[in-house]
Every structure is written in structure tokens, then in C-alpha cells.
Amino acid sequence: MALHSVVLTLVLPLWIAAQTSAPQAVVSAVLVTNAILTVLLTVRISAQAENALTAARAMRRAGLVLAVAMLLYPVSAWLGTGGSVALLLATVVYTVGDLFHATAAAGLAYELARPDALGQYQGVNGLVNGLAQAVGPAVLTLLLIHGRAAGWIALAVVLVAAGLATPVLTRHALGSHPPYQTPAAPVVSR
Secondary structure: OOHHHHHHHHHHHHHHHHOOOOOOOOHHHHHHHHHHHHHHHHHHHOOOOOOHHHHHHHHHHHHHHHHHHHHHHHHHOOHHHHHHHHHHHHHHHHHHHHHHHHHHHHHHHOOOOOOOOOOHHHHHHHHHHHHHHHHHHHHHHHHHHHHHHHHHHHHHHHHHHHHHHHHHHHHHHHOOOOOOOOOOOOOOOO
């Protein structure tokens, strides 16, 4: 799921320049649209991950919404100058999906971690995100720019699969480990 983070800042500008007839200024409009919506919607969307199960549902929503955005982006190549509108609409959808993903990822990373291993869980979460940032540019540039519509569809399928798998895996994680009990503090006698 974390691979999508490379789409907006790297792949989409390349897509706009190489595959659409949209003016280059649309790149700035897309990024500004994302920034404004992020500011306006973050708090509202972040309220949807109060525990591990609601975070997992938010991750499912993220996968579905991001997939819709991935299906809208290639349409921009077929619409001529009207592709600019499709790009902005897809970016609105993408931003909502991105916010669901960020909220869900943070919620799951904290809620599934045992209190005595929070650092390790956060470290693995950071490692996975770093891996997505490291391999994402090469993989997604190849898949989306060279694969065109088929690449966008393939990414949409991966995002849907990851989103749908998250609630199942979360329930399994919660069911396979009893709730963590903080050890009682030692009694100090005087």
C-alpha cells in the first residue's frame, strides 16, 4: 500500500509530461490541490481510526479509494486538454485515499504493537515505508509510464488487494495474541 506515495510526487508529473496533452502547469495545480485538501481533511479523516479494527477498515477504504484514483489517472491521456480536469479530479480522490492510508497505517502501527515493543513496531513500519520510497520510483515508473493503462490497472488491483486483506490480517493478529497486560509494578516496602 505504501508504494502509492511515490505516485503523486514522481510518477504523476512524468505521466503528465510524457503521456498527456495537459499543460505543464497542471503539475503545480495537482500538487497544490493535494496540499490544500490535506490541510482541510486530515483531522476529519484521522478520526476514523480509533482502534485497530477501525484503522483496518480505514486501510480497506484507502485501498479502494486509491484504486479509483489509479483508474482515473490514465483517463487523462485520452481526453486531450480536458485531461487536466481528469487529473485534478483524480488528485482529489487520491488525496482522500492517501489520508485514509496515513491514518490507518499510524493507527495499526500503534494499536497492534505491544507497549514494551512499540519502538520495534515503529522501526519496522518505518523500514517498510523506506523500502517503498527506495524501490517505488523504479517499479512505478516502469509499471505506470511504460505500462500505461495496464500498469495503472495493475496498481489499482494491488491496492484493492492490500486494502481488503488488512481487516482480515488485523483480526487474525488481534485473535492470535491475547491482549497485552502491563506487568504489575513491583511493590516497594519501606
